Amino acid sequence: MTGSKKNTRHTASNHTSWIQKFESSLNGQPLRALRQRAIADFDRLGYPTTADEAWKSVNPSALIRTNFEPAAPVPLADAELEPFIYPDLQAIRLVFVNGHYAPEHASDIPEGINIANLADVYDHPLVKAHLGKLAQTADLAFTALNTAFMRDGVFIHVQPNITVEAPIHILFITTGSEIPKISHPRNLIIADENSQLSIVETYAGIGSEAYFTNAVTEIIARDNASVNSIRLELQGTAGLHVANFQAQLGRNSRMTFHDFTLGGAFVRNDVSAYMRGEGSEATVNGFYALEGSQHVDNYTLLEHAEPHCPSHELYKGILGGSSRAIFRGKIHVHQKAQHTDAYQQNENILLSDNARVNTKPQLEIYADEVKCSHGATIGQLDENALFYLQARGIPKAEAKRILLRAFADDIIGRVTLAPVRSHLSDLIDTRLEHIDARETA
Amino acid sequence: MLEIRNLHAGVEGAEILHGINLTVNAGEIHAIMGPNGSGKSTLAQVLAGHEAYSVTEGEVIYEGQDLIDMDPDERAAQGVFLAFQYPVEIPGVNSAYFLRTALNALRTARDEEEVDAIDFLTLIRDKLKLVEMDEKFLKRSVNEGFSGGEKKRHEILQMAVLEPRLSILDETDSGLDIDALRVVANGVNTLHSADKAAIVVTHYQRLLNNIVPDFVHVMLDGRIVQSGDKTLALELEEKGYDWIKEEHATHSV
Numbered sequence: 146m147t148g149s150k151k152n153t154r155h156t157a158s159n160h161t162s163w164i165q166k167f168e169s170s171l172n173g174q175p176l177r178a179l180r181q182r183a184i185a186d187f188d189r190l191g192y193p194t195t196a197d198e199a200w201k202s203v204n205p206s207a208l209i210r211t212n213f214e215p216a217a218p219v220p221l222a223d224a225e226l227e228p229f230i231y232p233d234l235q236a237i238r239l240v241f242v243n244g245h246y247a248p249e250h251a252s253d254i255p256e257g258i259n260i261a262n263l264a265d266v267y268d269h270p271l272v273k274a275h276l277g278k279l280a281q282t283a284d285l286a287f288t289a290l291n292t293a294f295m296r297d298g299v300f301i302h303v304q305p306n307i308t309v310e311a312p313i314h315i316l317f318i319t320t321g322s323e324i325p326k327i328s329h330p331r332n333l334i335i336a337d338e339n340s341q342l343s344i345v346e347t348y349a350g351i352g353s354e355a356y357f358t359n360a361v362t363e364i365i366a367r368d369n370a371s372v373n374s375i376r377l378e379l380q381g382t383a384g385l386h387v388a389n390f391q392a393q394l395g396r397n398s399r400m401t402f403h404d405f406t407l408g409g410a411f412v413r414n415d416v417s418a419y420m421r422g423e424g425s426e427a428t429v430n431g432f433y434a435l436e437g438s439q440h441v442d443n444y445t446l447l448e449h450a451e452p453h454c455p456s457h458e459l460y461k462g463i464l465g466g467s468s469r470a471i472f473r474g475k476i477h478v479h480q481k482a483q484h485t486d487a488y489q490q491n492e493n494i495l496l497s498d499n500a501r502v503n504t505k506p507q508l509e510i511y512a513d514e515v516k517c518s519h520g521a522t523i524g525q526l527d528e529n530a531l532f533y534l535q536a537r538g539i540p541k542a543e544a545k546r547i548l549l550r551a552f553a554d555d556i557i558g559r560v561t562l563a564p565v566r567s568h569l570s571d572l573i574d575t576r577l578e579h580i581d582a583r584e585t586a
Numbered sequence: 587m588l589e590i591r592n593l594h595a596g597v598e599g600a601e602i603l604h605g606i607n608l609t610v611n612a613g614e615i616h617a618i619m620g621p622n623g624s625g626k627s628t629l630a631q632v633l634a635g636h637e638a639y640s641v642t643e644g645e646v647i648y649e650g651q652d653l654i655d656m657d658p659d660e661r662a663a664q665g666v667f668l669a670f671q672y673p674v675e676i677p678g679v680n681s682a683y684f685l686r687t688a689l690n691a692l693r694t695a696r697d698e699e700e701v702d703a704i705d706f707l708t709l710i711r712d713k714l715k716l717v718e719m720d721e722k723f724l725k726r727s728v729n730e731g732f733s734g735g736e737k738k739r740h741e742i743l744q745m746a747v748l749e750p751r752l753s754i755l756d757e758t759d760s761g762l763d764i765d766a767l768r769v770v771a772n773g774v775n776t777l778h779s780a781d782k783a784a785i786v787v788t789h790y791q792r793l794l795n796n797i798v799p800d801f802v803h804v805m806l807d808g809r810i811v812q813s814g815d816k817t818l819a820l821e822l823e824e825k826g827y828d829w830i831k832e833e834h835a836t837h838s839v
């Protein structure tokens with residue numbers, strides 16, 4: 146990482162007082178060493194600036210206001226939760242409101258799986274052993290901040306040879322308030338040898354006020370494990386969302402990740418799959434549909450550390466208004482990772498002359514026998530396809546919708562959990578109609 | 587049914603059609619022939635309402651209405667159909683959905699009731715038989731990966747489903763094998779009736795053996811320079827376009 150410029154508005158003493166104040170609000174001083182190290186890293190790093198290679202396009206310190214305050218728990222009525230529930234999904238559900246666990250909204254947890262809210266299990270040996278091992282704080286300011294100030298999230302441990310039938314739905318909701326709130330959701334998921342599970346993450350906001358969610362999810366898939374993960378980001382119109390999703394894959398394990406970014410004023414997604422075991426396979430797909438002045442960055446890293454690992458990556462975006470998107474897809478093939486097969490594609494449709502996409506593949510290949518392909522497209526809706534549909538009697542607005550839907554379906558259709566797929570499909574339909582209506586208004 | 591008067595049209599900065607005149611009555615089949623680049627497809631696209639082409643002069647009256655002011659979908663609702671020379675691939679939109687949406691859009695525009703999925707299936711099976719297409723095509727994305735001949739059959743399938751009054755077939759015969767040519771021609775003939783009309787753009791007489799035209803027109807450099815009955819096509823087949831080009835060159839001096 147280049148240029149760890151320190152943001153002068155934040156001084157070390159400032160951070161130390163934050164963390165002291167924060168720790169006094171926790172029970173005991175859980176994970177003290179980890180937090181101390183993280184705050185020291187953050188002191189050194191400061192908020193990234195545009196001088197950082199990974200933050201070139203946007204100045205986060207201009208976005209992240211200093212008066213964000215740790216969010217207090219707020220009781221949430223079932224009706225307020227309703228829009229974020231997948232109607233037909235029989236899920237094990239955990240809900241967090243403003244970063245605080247809301248057990249009253251949790252479903253019953255079946256026997257045989259170890260699922261808990263993280264704050265209850267800080268002393269668990271697996272938590273102690275793994276939390277923060279994958280998501281390192283030395284280079285990543287926001288991950289450092291999360292690690293220092295994490296309050297809660299989900300811990301899941303699936304025992305070897307266990308298949309968790311019910312998907313686990315983790316919901317992080319921020320409620321609106323006049324004082325901008327900050328929360329640092331933190332998840333640790335360990336899928337032991339030959340186990341299987343599905344995780345559905347939702348990050349959502351209620352209200353139009355500004356707030357900041359800074360999430361970190363670490364997933365460890367051990368040998369032959371299979372992890373199916375879907376994430377939906379539906380932050381409020383003034384919500385800031387930074388999320389770091391890091392997965393590590395053991396021998397012959399599989400991880401699929403589908404990311405849907407629909408809301409938020411500023412969203413930064415870091416997604417990485419570290420293929421540490423031979424024959425592991427990572428699928429990382431994403432979809433974003435933006436309008437107004439939304440800014441969404443997707444930074445992905447597919448790290449091939451061992452031989453015979455296929456990776457598949459497809460990100461697609463639809464942009465209206467004066468929205469901005471960045472896609473940076475890094476594929477890192479280590480020297481010993483022979484017979485790597487990596488595929489990366491990023492496709493974008495601009496609905497407006499003022500929308501912008503910046504797409505950049507970044508390949509670092511140190512092995513010889515590697516199949517690696519990548520491509521990117523940025524363009525308008527296909528005029529000829531539009532005309533073809535219209536010439537068959539389909540009015541322009543509907544023809545547009547059909548084409549946009551087909552574009553999005555390419556990602557939605559890959560989601561294997563049917564109830565999640567159909568609900569996402571409806572959500573995205575509504576969203577696209579809304580975006581297009583704003584374009585044609 | 588269709589009256590084209592002194593039609594000038596083109597793309598930005600370049601006129602392609604330099605004054606087309608053509609009258610098509612119900613029950614008639616007109617063939618338009620002419621060398622590559624003479625403007626046949628441009629005429630077809632202008633009639634269907636492609637935005638890339640603008641009309642700079644003249645008028646097109648269809649069933650007493652000014653066609654030029656209508657959106658492409660309105661034209662379709664009024665019964666105008668273009669079988670594309672190059673059918674467009676639409677990834678992610680399956681043919682069955684596309685056909686049903688199109689049919690229902692037309693029905694809605696005509697204040698008719700939409701067809702439901704079950705009735706549509708009955709209807710489409712019938713139409714598939716007409717063009718001898720397998721039902722599996724319905725599940726595929728529109729034209730995506732279709733062979734040249736399959737694309738053309740798919741155009742006629744659409745025509746069969748939408749039942750237009752004025753069909754413009756732009757080189758629907760190119761790329762077809764002998765059997766497919768017979769199937770397409772048979773489809774067009776079956777769909778034709780006294781209250782319908784067709785404009786068939788083609789390079790080859792062999793199509794016109796199967797779809798017998800009432801009139802044959804020759805297009806050259808954006809103008810219709812010669813019109814006649816079906817024997818004109820035979821003459822062109824035999825002699826090529828040079829004699830018309832020469833004749834036209836002397837005339838226009």
Ligand SMILES: Nc1ncnc2c1ncn2[C@@H]1O[C@H](COP(=O)(O)OP(=O)(O)OP(=O)(O)O)[C@@H](O)[C@H]1O
Nearest residue numbers: 597602620621622623624625626627628629638671
């Ligand atoms: N969108 C366009 N932009 C620029 N030039 C065009 C466009 N469409 C057509 N032309 C030009 O207009 C002329 C007529 O083209 P058109 O496709 O109508 O010919 P055609 O008679 O259908 O030929 P063919 O028999 O090869 O299909 C050609 O010179 C072509 O290059």
Ligand SMILES: [Mg+2]
Nearest residue numbers: 626627628671
């Ligand atoms: Mg042509």
